[in-house]
Amino acid sequence: MSIEEDVWRFLRSKNFSEKSTAAVMGNIYGESSFNPSEIESGSGDGFGLIQWSFERRTQLEAYGTDLTHQLNFLWAELTGDTGNTGAESQWTNVSGYLSHDNFMSGNGSINDLTAAMCFCFERPGVPRLSTRQEYAQKYYNQFTGTAGTPSADSQQSISIPSTNYQVVANSQKEGQILYGRRYRITVSDEKGNGFDVSQLRCTFSIVKTILMEPNTSEITIYNLNSQTENNIELYGTRVTVEAGYEGSQYGTIFDGDILQTIRDKEDSATYRLTIIALDSDRAVNFDIANYSIARGQTARSIVDHIVNKAQYPVSLGSISESLNNSPKLTRGKVFFGKSSDYLNQIAESNGCKYYTEDGKVNLVKLDEMPKGEIFELSPSSGLIGTPEQSDYGITGQCLLNPQIKVNSLIHIDNSLIRAKKISITGNSTVPTMGGSSTNSTRQKIIDKAKEIVQKHQEGKAVYVLGGRGTNSQGQEMYDCSIFAETCYAAAGITMSAPSSSQYSKCANGGLISSDMNRLKNEGKPGDLLFEGSGGSEHVEIYDGNGGNYAAHTANRPIPEQIRHDNNITSPYMTSWGRPKELMDADNGNPPSASGTNTTDSNTTQTPVYRSLDKDGIFRVLKVTMSGDTRGDEWYTSFTAIDQLGGIIPITAI
Known part of the structure; x- marks a missing residue:
């Protein structure tokens, strides 16, 4: 370097x-x-x-x-x-x-x-x-775009060698031994002074997705000496993980802020320190926009302005060229609120996905080709086992490879992929008109609502107005609209907060009704209930049986902040709605990125899952990188969707 x-x-x-x-x-x-x-x-x-x-x-x-x-x-x-x-x-x-x-x-x-x-x-x-x-x-x-690296201590500077990510000799798995590994794990304080703990046994699990939420990591360090352990617990603010294989298949896979440290014993002789860290947490959850901009700005120039004014420094990653062609502001605009909410609004209004990775802001269109080469995955280049077809693409596993990132393209020969089994009586076939009111899309919404309610009862989730992500205690944070947004995201439907925007989405091509008696006859699980003019006060999720799931208030103790009620308890719920994506799902059409039907009215309905891409090209939506520096685990697991040959669906990840 x-x-x-x-x-x-x-x-x-x-x-x-x-x-x-x-x-x-x-x-x-x-x-x-x-x-x-x-x-x-x-x-x-x-x-x-x-x-x-x-x-x-x-x-x-x-x-x-x-x-x-x-x-x-x-x-x-x-x-x-x-x-x-x-x-x-x-x-x-x-x-x-x-x-x-x-x-x-x-x-x-x-x-x-x-x-x-x-x-x-x-x-x-x-x-x-x-x-x-x-x-x-x-x-x-x-x-521009090159990340920083903290120093290990006052005597040593840690640097990351340049990478061209080629698979090198002896990086294949033979028996139970994985050859050619390389890694470095450093923990640093706010001044950049750090501890290189790579000589000890370390394990890590790092999850990155194409969602508007911080990427997460859980890193465990074994048998630290007491002084270093105390220094990390007291002063550690940042952790960096570099991993791959000797040679050129090596790079940074995580760089983020430490949220929590947990000290315990695995057995009578083995001590361990677990570090919970988030990438881009401050940019997503805490950065506040508080300024005005002049008229004539495009979406791209607004994004540049938000990033340049960021209280917590971030840089630009992949930005869709379509933002340059967006309509210009006809008058000045005042910004006051979370920067991430404004970026998400820009993404939604321009048909993009907003996510952060390695401290970079990305706004991408799923029907545009990402920059960089397509990575070929085969048994000789690190593919492990047999990838499996999922509802909208594939899931698989390969040797740990920093090149396989969120929004990157991979190529896998279709002959290597195991096809999804058709269930004649299960939910893999499309419900027809007049069938059960709970199709797989609606069921995913309800399942996610139940999951969050259960976490709240266990003290793992709390109500926080405007809350998103996790707090310093590791608890998930929700208010009413973010609760609805999260549940819908589990079903592959974008339903962005606040509640007034969710109301508007139902009104735009979907269903809005102020007839609450009609809800009793026509309401289905997953429909939304609104309070206030234009849904501006509160939103809940209908359970299909006269009750609701909702994040209510912080003024009540756990477990009453986020709960399920058997009856709609608030007399102020004045309207209910159903977005177009749910109406399409009722008709047998899975959600898509363009918001259009994936089946034509003149054609026979198709299974909910898609056929494999004819060219074997897939776009990565989620990666989980896991490793054990003294064990066998050294893998990247990925979830990917079809890239070519039709509408690209929004899929739950």
């Missing part, structure tokens, strides 16, 4: 913005061309990456002069958080240039940020500003 990439990763690991990072690097090029041993020609006063001179050079040399020490010293001077470096804050606000606060937040163009770094921090005798700005832009273009 080059010194330039080391510097980029170091600064980004501090949650420093990409533009400010590029500005620092443009100035480093102007000072030393990234030679950490550079000595100023002529006088010999300047030394190192930014040509420290006089007292600053003396302070650096007392602290340490290798690359890691220079980067830590630079960060201490830049932020004023000097710690044990012996450095002093060196930023001086100068009229006409960006302030320190704006620089640290990345608020400004790359040229302005580079100029501020030059004249407020570096203060060179010969600025050569245009060169610094040119290289700042170059590094921004080159490294």
Whole structure:
């Protein structure tokens, strides 16, 4: 890895913005061309990456002069958080240039940020500003999207080698032994100082999906010494997992914030520390948009604005080109609320899916081809066992491979896939008109509602207004509309909060009725009940038998916050509704990404599950990466849907 990439990763690991990072690097090029041993020609006063001179050079040399020490010293001077470096804050606000606060937040163009770094921090005798700005832009273009990596300790910098993800020799499974593994697991504090625990036995389970929720990981470290264990429990804020195989099939598979640590014993002699961590939790659940934008903005420019203004730094991943062609705002717009809700609204209104992965925001259309090559999966390239056909695609398992990500494409020869068995009497055939009121789509909604109610009774889920994801105690959070959204998502139907939006979706092509007597005769499990004008006050899920499932209020104790009632208890439920996707499911048509029927009225109804893609191309919707550094487990399990040859369904994952 080059010194330039080391510097980029170091600064980004501090949650420093990409533009400010590029500005620092443009100035480093102007000072030393990234030679950490550079000595100023002529006088010999300047030394190192930014040509420290006089007292600053003396302070650096007392602290340490290798690359890691220079980067830590630079960060201490830049932020004023000097710690044990012996450095002093060196930023001086100068009229006409960006302030320190704006620089640290990345608020400004790359040229302005580079100029501020030059004249407020570096203060060179010969600025050569245009060169610094040119290289700042170059590094921004080159490294944008490259994640940061925390340092292992004050003496060692952790870096991730570049990856082209090829399967290497001896990475196949032979007997019960898996050869060629490579991994590194590090835990770091808020300053980037960390612990490399790779020499110990570690297990991990990492789940990533194409849903608007943080990706999760559970990492267990065995037999830590007491001091390291205490430091991780007290100060650990971030965990990074790199895994794969020796050679080039290696990369980061998780980088996220620590939510909880649990210490216990597996047996009388084996201690273990379990780390629960979330990727993009702060961006999804806590980032607040509080600003206004001018008219004339497209959906793409609004996304850029939200990301650039993010309180918790994120970067852009895959963004659909269709957002550039969206209608422009005819007047200015005020943003006040969760950034993730605004991003999800943009995705919904443009037919996209919004998700986050590795700290990157992604808005993709499932009928567009993702960037990158299609990965070929076969027994010789790591496919394990026999993939199985599911309702809308396939599920399978392969050797751990960082290249298989959410929204990536894989190719599997159809002859290797086991077909789904048709059940003549089960739910795999389509219910016809006039049949049972509970088809498989509705049943999934009710099953998910029951599951959440059960979790609440066990103390694993709570009511939180506006809640989404999990809290610091690891409890799932729901309010009424997010409860409905989650239950519908289990059936493959997008029903985005708040309740007023859910009401509008039922009214747009579906069914809305204020006749509650009609509900008794025509209501079916999974229909929605609304309170207030336009459903603005409250929403519940009808159980099909006069009762309801709902997240009610935080003003009651567990288990009464989220519950099932045998009767509709609120007299204020004034209307009920049914989205078009449920009406289609009643007619035997599974939900689809386009919202259109998957069967024509003039054709014979088809089974709920789809035939395999004729070209064997599948898009990955969910990956679960699991490993044991001292055991056999070292796998990626995946759920994928058909990519070509028709409408791409929304499927529960």
